[in-house]
Each structure stands twice: as C-alpha cells, then as structure tokens.
Amino acid sequence: MKIKHAYVNVCSPGRNFVTLKIETDEGIYGLGDATLNGRELAVASYLSDHVIPCLIGRDPFATEDIWQYLYRGAYWRRGPVTMSAIAAVDMALWDIKGKALNTPVYNLLGGKSREGVMVYAHAHGADIEEAVDDVGRHIDMGYLAVRAQSGIPGLDSTYGVPKGHQPYEPAERGLPSESRWSTEKYLRHVPQLFAKVREQFGDDVHLLHDCHHRLTPIEAGRLGKDLEPFHLFWLEDPTPAELQEGFRVIREHTTTPLATGEVLNTIWDVKELIENQWIDYVRTTLVHAGGFTHLKRIADFAALYHVRTGCHGATDLSPVTMAGALHFGMAIHNFGIQEHMPHNEETEAVFPHHYRFEAGYMYPGDAPGLGVDLDEKLAAKYPYERAYLPVNRKLDGTLFDW
Known part of the structure; x- marks a missing residue:
C-alpha cells in the first residue's frame, strides 16, 4: 500500500x-x-x-x-x-x-483500558446564579464532571461566558475584539462561585475551573488555597506555562490539583512540569502535539510521575480530533478525563461520526479506524471565514493574556 x-x-x-x-x-x-x-x-x-x-x-x-x-x-x-x-x-x-x-484505532494503541471515557462539560452564566443553574442543567444531562465559569461584577465580559444565551464560542468573525480584565475582581469572585455550587449540589459532582493563563504563580497559589474547601477536580491553566518552574510556586501554596498544556506542543514543553510533579493533569491535545505518535510518548512519560491526561477538547477541534481523543482515552492506562464541548448541528452533519455520549461517559464506537468521516459536498456550502480569538487588556489598557 x-x-x-x-x-x-x-x-x-x-x-x-x-x-x-x-x-x-x-x-x-x-x-x-x-x-x-x-x-x-x-x-x-x-x-x-x-x-x-x-x-x-x-x-x-x-x-x-x-x-x-x-x-x-x-x-x-x-x-x-x-x-x-x-x-x-x-x-x-x-x-x-x-x-x-x-x-x-484504540485496538492499535493497546486495546481498551476502560469501558468508557469520562468527560466534563462547560457550565457558565452571566452571574453566579446563572452559572449554578447551568451546572445543574448539565448534571441533569448526565454529566459527572462540570467546569464552572461565571461573569464577574464590574467586567463586561470574561473567558468562558458567552454573550447572551448562545453556546460559548470564543472565536469571532472579523478582527479580534478586546476584553477588559481585573485579576483582583476575579480572585474575590471565584471562591464565591464554587461555594454556591457546592452548597447547591453537594460533594459528588466533579468540579473544574479554567483560569485561562491569567494569574501569576503566587496569585494562582492564593486562588488554589481559597478553593481547597471545595475540592476541585482541577484548576486549569492558572498561569502561562512557558515558564514551567512557575508551577513550583503554585504547588508550594496549594493542594488543589493543577492542569495545563493545551497550548503546548511537545514533550519538551511539559518535561519539567511532569518530572517535578508540578501538575496533576497534562492537557496537550492530539491536534497540537503531533498526533497519536507523539501524544502517546507524552502520556507514557507522564505515567512515570503519576500525572494523568486531560486532553483539550473544545469546539476549536473538529470531530476528527474528538474521535481520536476518545480512542486515545480508551487505550492509555493513565487517562484522567476528557473535555467535551458539543459541536453545533452543522458541524455534526459535515463530520458524521460513530462516537456518542451516555451518562457522563463518551464512547468512540467500534468502526474501523477513527470512525469519523467528512461530507465534502456539504462542507463546500460553508466556506472559510476569517475569525480570531479576542485580545485581553487590563483596566488600565495594558495588553494581557487572554
């Protein structure tokens, strides 16, 4: 061949x-x-x-x-x-x-290590009340793990919270929009959100939160410590991970589990994070970290240090990657959890697939290969449109991490 x-x-x-x-x-x-x-x-x-x-x-x-x-x-x-x-x-x-x-494909990666792949959903709201309601909605849908994000008083917008009641999609048509940010307001607000969620739903649901690279290591250490009473499944991307040693500072100040890696591309980008056990979950993804061949190396290396996977799985990845991530998650021993943002109906039609969600887990299906296809005639009806992620600035206008 x-x-x-x-x-x-x-x-x-x-x-x-x-x-x-x-x-x-x-x-x-x-x-x-x-x-x-x-x-x-x-x-x-x-x-x-x-x-x-x-x-x-x-x-x-x-x-x-x-x-x-x-x-x-x-x-x-x-x-x-x-x-x-x-x-x-x-x-x-x-x-x-x-x-x-x-x-x-999972049979080529070693066969099944589990029956299903636990996934987490995204819950959000313009304020704490809306976010708590959305957590409940996802629990009712069968999710066992939910990421919670909430609008912050005094800020017009923030990561993870859509404008209006549409599904969250950060990429916007046209040139990048600009958001405003206040770390101080954020640090005061987030513990209040999770106190309300735990009060409403108890301790059984797994809760996650994404800082989206917006804190310094010591600020992240403070937030992680403040969130310890609510025992999060993880605190994601608390600080930019280019400086891997920054996670040592966070680790010294909190026992809240840490996850990072979705914007990192190779085993070298996460080497110190893993071998020093500064993180608990590595989030490098199939499409940005070299495919199965390289992601398997990262997972095997992580397993030596009790670090599990939690691969990025937002809607900026196509159903091809979602299918691949599920095959990968079925096979590797140190799987932790898989992010799941459902695609819209148009995307689902363009990429027909065999994977499915059921009672908190996803299953890749048993079709040969990845079990996903591309309807090229239908795809042609949706031509490329330029789109960008937003740009973030502090309240004084300083360009900041989005």
Whole structure:
C-alpha cells in the first residue's frame, strides 16, 4: 500500500476547520484534523505547500518514520503550526491503519483500558446564579464532571461566558475584539462561585475551573488555597506555562490539583512540569502535539510521575480530533478525563461520526479506524471565514493574556 494523493479541506460550519485527507492506491483513505484556532490558513499552507509533496509514494503504515521525517527532517522544529500539520498526517495514517486492518484505532494503541471515557462539560452564566443553574442543567444531562465559569461584577465580559444565551464560542468573525480584565475582581469572585455550587449540589459532582493563563504563580497559589474547601477536580491553566518552574510556586501554596498544556506542543514543553510533579493533569491535545505518535510518548512519560491526561477538547477541534481523543482515552492506562464541548448541528452533519455520549461517559464506537468521516459536498456550502480569538487588556489598557 502506498500514499497516492492527499489534500486539505477548509470549511466553516459555524467555525473554521482544517482537515487533511490522505488517499492510498488501495482505495483506503484517512482523515486528520489540522485546525489551529485563528491561524487556520497557516497550517493549511504548511500542509499543501510543504508536507503533502513529501508524502506521495510512502507507506502509510510507517507512522514512526514519517513522524520523524516531518519533525526532524524540517530542521525548524516544534511550534503550533508545525506540530498541528504533523498531527494531521499522523491522525490520517492511524485512521488508514485501522481501516486496513478492520479495527478501531484504540485496538492499535493497546486495546481498551476502560469501558468508557469520562468527560466534563462547560457550565457558565452571566452571574453566579446563572452559572449554578447551568451546572445543574448539565448534571441533569448526565454529566459527572462540570467546569464552572461565571461573569464577574464590574467586567463586561470574561473567558468562558458567552454573550447572551448562545453556546460559548470564543472565536469571532472579523478582527479580534478586546476584553477588559481585573485579576483582583476575579480572585474575590471565584471562591464565591464554587461555594454556591457546592452548597447547591453537594460533594459528588466533579468540579473544574479554567483560569485561562491569567494569574501569576503566587496569585494562582492564593486562588488554589481559597478553593481547597471545595475540592476541585482541577484548576486549569492558572498561569502561562512557558515558564514551567512557575508551577513550583503554585504547588508550594496549594493542594488543589493543577492542569495545563493545551497550548503546548511537545514533550519538551511539559518535561519539567511532569518530572517535578508540578501538575496533576497534562492537557496537550492530539491536534497540537503531533498526533497519536507523539501524544502517546507524552502520556507514557507522564505515567512515570503519576500525572494523568486531560486532553483539550473544545469546539476549536473538529470531530476528527474528538474521535481520536476518545480512542486515545480508551487505550492509555493513565487517562484522567476528557473535555467535551458539543459541536453545533452543522458541524455534526459535515463530520458524521460513530462516537456518542451516555451518562457522563463518551464512547468512540467500534468502526474501523477513527470512525469519523467528512461530507465534502456539504462542507463546500460553508466556506472559510476569517475569525480570531479576542485580545485581553487590563483596566488600565495594558495588553494581557487572554
């Protein structure tokens, strides 16, 4: 079997997705997700102009060699564009393998380690009362774990909370909007939110919260300590993780579990975090961290240090990545939890799939390969539209982490 043809599909059924399709001379094809929110066309060009010509004629089963070729062979390593492109190729090749061998991808990764993949939902509200109500709504839907975010008095908008009652989608058409931020208001507000949630729903539901990289390490340590009475499942992205050692400061001040890594791309980006046990969950994702081949290395390394996975799974990743994440979560031993933001109806139709949600868990299905497809005729009805994530500024106008 040889790779005969490959091309990139860019569509926008509510938001932009970049999908790689690799075809073989035996009629089997595989799909890979290459979506990089706000920089989609950079990855599409990287694939079309630089990677695809190097794939033609290669053995699609040679996933390790092709991964090393695209990583080491480019000389300019790492970074979100490069690693998303490599991930798309890797996903598509594992999809081909599964289809050729007539088995789901999780069987190629070691087989089932569990019956289902526990997922967490996103609950939010303009204020604490609305957020508490939304937590209850998701519990009623069957979720066992819920991330809670709330609007903050004195701020017009904040991460994780949509404007109006639409599902939350941070990417906006047109040029980036600008938000205003106050760390002081945030630190006073969040413990009040979780006190109300625990008072309303008790201790059984798993609760999570995302700081979205907006605190210094000592501020994060303070918040983690304030949240200890509410025993969160995790506190996510408390501080930018480029300075991995910053998490040592947080760890010294709180026992609240810590999760980070969704914007990181390689094992080197999380090496110190894991080996020093400064985090409890690594959130690197299939599409931004090099696909199955590299994410498996990260998970295996993390297992040595009692660190579990909690892969990013927002709607800026297509159903191709969601399917892949579920196969991955079914197979690896040190799985922790999987993020789940349901896609809109248009996206679900463009990417028909076999995975499903039931009573707090998701299941990848037993179809060969990834179990997800791309309806290219339908996708063509949703052309690419430029979109960006917002920009964040402090109240005095200083540009800040969004």
